[in-house]
Amino acid sequence: MKIRVGIVGYGNIGRAVEKICAGDRDFEIVGIFSRRDKQALHSPFCSEFFAQNEIFDERFEGKIDIAILCVGSAFDLEDTAVKIATRFCTLDCFDTHARMSEYLKTIDTANKMCGTLSFVGMGWDPGVFSLERALLSAVMPQSQPQTFWGKGVSQGHSEAIRKIDGVKYATQYTVPKPEAVESAMRGETELSAREKHERICFVVPGYAKYYGRCDVSEEEREDLRQRISTAIKSMPNYFADYDTTVNFVSEEEYLAKHTQAYHAGKVIAVEKDMKCGCGKVFCTGEKYGDNPPCKAGKVKNSAEFRLELDSNPDFTAQVMTAYAKANYRMWKEGETGAKTILDVPVRYLFQGDSLQFV
């Protein structure tokens, strides 16, 4: 039986999710629910478009197994998600780390009232990287896993800029600071957000649309650029805690240079200078002879998980659709509530006994 999918939102991620669902015989696309003008939308897979609120129509009751939420997370997702979770199982890649636990609770309440199952934060970070951080901190209890993003385009941060009034196009590059990566590799963990990354933004202002006329003076243009720059740099969670550079470029330059979707990231965990809880006898790194000398402090165990993605939205959509299958399987077994990737056994990503343990 196919998993009947409603895709909510039709930006980069929505289109990537559609592409995967259209090519995977486990899925059937019921429709794409978007707030954009239907006439302006085109699906290469002949998916049917509906207004976003039409998902609450009676005709979809019991007809959608999971709503995959692909709306920009910064401003739109929270309200949309809670409403939809009262009707359908949902999956999203909500990425405001600082609001995560509150968001989870809100969704969970909706789920529990209505018998639905929601998977939250199912991208690569949060998502796959969350799983890696948790796993490594458990099996390397004397480490503190460090995360680095980039160099690459953050869809969430770019989207957050695009929501600012007066912005026509925007791309945000997250760049890890090399000295911070080296420090983490040595097992040092005292790095602030600001010390680890910088955020570099390329923005095309939409002067005419903002002022509602074509004859915009240079003074007005400068004023809009200042507003946008201030709005970006003061945005909590997204930019306020980072060294942020805002570059204004022409539409031509933007379209030529800043429309790619690559990204990268790594999680690093290092245990060193292991605390020796046992006097002078059994320490990590000893030779396990009959009377081994104490070698605490001389050994190092390190782990690294690394992603390099030519297409961030495609990879995010791959994570989302893989976990959409898991959502369906867990829901069929009677699970309800809001879950994260930490709550889902990897086994559920596979059909029945198709996964051999090796």
Place this chain on the structure above:
Amino acid sequence: MKIRVGIVGYGNIGRAVEKICAGDRDFEIVGIFSRRDKQALHSPFCSEFFAQNEIFDERFEGKIDIAILCVGSAFDLEDTAVKIATRFCTLDCFDTHARMSEYLKTIDTANKMCGTLSFVGMGWDPGVFSLERALLSAVMPQSQPQTFWGKGVSQGHSEAIRKIDGVKYATQYTVPKPEAVESAMRGETELSAREKHERICFVVPGYAKYYGRCDVSEEEREDLRQRISTAIKSMPNYFADYDTTVNFVSEEEYLAKHTQAYHAGKVIAVEKDMKCGCGKVFCTGEKYGDNPPCKAGKVKNSAEFRLELDSNPDFTAQVMTAYAKANYRMWKEGETGAKTILDVPVRYLFQGDSLQFV
């Protein structure tokens, strides 16, 4: 409440598990169950020793929450594990990949009959690497994750050699072939076990013990070396499918050079030349413009999970004890049967709400 642990076996891993349990207030060591002569055993943590079979004594009934099985897996573990799983929850790092599914079934039957929960194959490979392979193959469905081990000492393979009659000491180094690693990084997946690794063994024969006398002729020595070499190279699963080199060294050289416990490994997943299931329209790596050109075949997504361990037994014991806690929590919730790392949500590695999702 403390988790009451019985440690079965007192080799490298048993001692590493003891060290962690002794230093972690969540655990209480009930005893160490070993087949070795009690008089010859010494615990730096004053753990009490018992004969291995004493674990079935009435006095331990209901007194052990989990038996952590640290007996050499190649020959001893299977029988021991099944018997103990009829009485207690168990956890092991069984590592004979080829026999895994049969082993799982046997343990599961014992568990289901007796209401116990067993975690099987909970080391770093199988174990952590199994989780990475499964996760990556699900979220990168067009990749085939490749695993490389080494350079480093394989405890399981060294142990397998030590079980051969006439072997006094033995260490096996697993060495990945550099050209194979490069090939995997390029996304090529058609590599056999033999093409990926070589196995290099350093062995000290115990001539006097083997022949039961001190005056062993050079001819007899050569004969024993031949027997050992043949026994190693023909050992199924462990050595038969690999280029294996056996070096015989003196006891002095062995103790000076080959008693370390470092290991390393990596799982590599690469998606490239992505199949374009959608004609010329939406392909991975496209720029998501209005009329994006097809770029199938030009993009690459890659993931790598890497471990570098100064002490393999210590890290293995860290994985085992982390999952021993998960076993206790799942069992308290009524779970029974044989599970692998793929069946256990990472959430269970943490107490209650101590794990924030980020």
